[in-house]
Amino acid sequence: MYLQRTIRQKIRVEGVGLHSGQPAALVFCPAPVDTGIHFVRSDLPERPSLRVHADNVRATSQATTLGGAEFSVATVEHCLSAMAALRVDNLNIELKGPEIPIVDGSAKPYLDAILKVGLVEQEAPRRYWYVHSPIHLGEDQKQASVFPYNGLRVSCTIDFPHPKIGKQTIDIDINATSFEREIASARTFGFLKDVEALRARGLALGGTLENAVVLDQDSIMNPEGLRFSDEFVRHKVLDALGDLTTLGAPLLGHVVLYRAGHDLMNRFVRKIMATPECVRLQELGSAPPALSDGSEEDRKREFQLQGVVVDRDTTRPGY
Ligand SMILES: [Zn+2]
Numbered sequence: 001m002y003l004q005r006t007i008r009q010k011i012r013v014e015g016v017g018l019h020s021g022q023p024a025a026l027v028f029c030p031a032p033v034d035t036g037i038h039f040v041r042s043d044l045p046e047r048p049s050l051r052v053h054a055d056n057v058r059a060t061s062q063a064t065t066l067g068g069a070e071f072s073v074a075t076v077e078h079c080l081s082a083m084a085a086l087r088v089d090n091l092n093i094e095l096k097g098p099e100i101p102i103v104d105g106s107a108k109p110y111l112d113a114i115l116k117v118g119l120v121e122q123e124a125p126r127r128y129w130y131v132h133s134p135i136h137l138g139e140d141q142k143q144a145s146v147f148p149y150n151g152l153r154v155s156c157t158i159d160f161p162h163p164k165i166g167k168q169t170i171d172i173d174i175n176a177t178s179f180e181r182e183i184a185s186a187r188t189f190g191f192l193k194d195v196e197a198l199r200a201r202g203l204a205l206g207g208t209l210e211n212a213v214v215l216d217q218d219s220i221m222n223p224e225g226l227r228f229s230d231e232f233v234r235h236k237v238l239d240a241l242g243d244l245t246t247l248g249a250p251l252l253g254h255v256v257l258y259r260a261g262h263d264l265m266n267r268f269v270r271k272i273m274a275t276p277e278c279v280r281l282q283e284l285g286s287a288p289p290a291l292s293d294g295s296e297e298d299r300k301r302e303f304q305l306q307g308v309v310v311d312r313d314t315t316r317p318g319y
Helices: 077-086 108-117 175-183 192-200 231-247 262-273 296-306
Strands: 005-006 011-017 023-029 038-039 049-051 057-059 065-068 091-095 119-125 125-133 135-139 141-146 152-160 168-173 187-192 212-213 250-258 279-283
Touching: 005 023, 011 108, 023 108, 077 108, 077 175, 108 175, 125 262, 135 262, 141 262, 152 231, 168 175, 168 231, 175 231, 187 192, 187 231, 187 262, 192 212, 231 250, 231 262
Parallel strands: 038 091, 125 250, 152 250, 187 212
Antiparallel strands: 005 119, 011 023, 023 091, 038 049, 057 065, 125 279, 135 141, 141 250, 152 168
16 A cells, blocks of 8 residues: 655745735645644634635636635645655645745645655555546636546646647646656746736735746747746646646546636546546555555655655654
């Protein structure tokens, strides 16, 4: 079987809030087994928390927003995508204000922070969403599907009517190594006309060429250009991985996306959870023969594949 993971110790990430433009910070904190990933407002009375789960997704127009009775938090998908790639099961993400730092518009600073402190296994098995029959969701030229697959693979196609974007496709097996190399540093992007409209409403005040790729009518405005020639579709994979964390457990499947945005992803996640004839929550080791038998060799292989040093020291206090 595979054990749940949290991080070894607290670590802080700083930046500015996308909308307010004011300094913002978050602290990743270890969390006990079976708690999942939560955002915690450590500055509010009784430290209210909000679980990363599809039921708590409130808005999906520009970014994924989680909301509960006491607070909401927007643009969660970038830091969560790193958790999907590293298979972090339990984590508290503490905030002292309404916004998380946008950092450089990618997931790289969050990934670097987690890799710096390292991961630690916990004394409880992880459960996966194991897909055994395909699930589809399609509407208005936007589609999402998941097929049985022994791992997590994402095939993503975008198609924007802009000369610098156009049609882009990527197909990638997601593990810590591939995520770090191919996906984590792909930045969010936006169009100048949309940025101007947001600013007129007092939003996106923290959005700059330092934390987004911005396109005008026919060119890229960032003087440094792109980090990858197909940075746009890579960022869409990053976003999709973040949104998949709202399943509350890692997905074993091949996800195929065509022009999928946050709204479609939220409905897709809900559909996966509501289709028990095609998917089930289970531990590896109790899986059908096509999957791992959960032996020590398999465990080592998974860690090697993910390229992450995982400590088995679970005796340390603090989580
Ligand atoms: Zn994004």
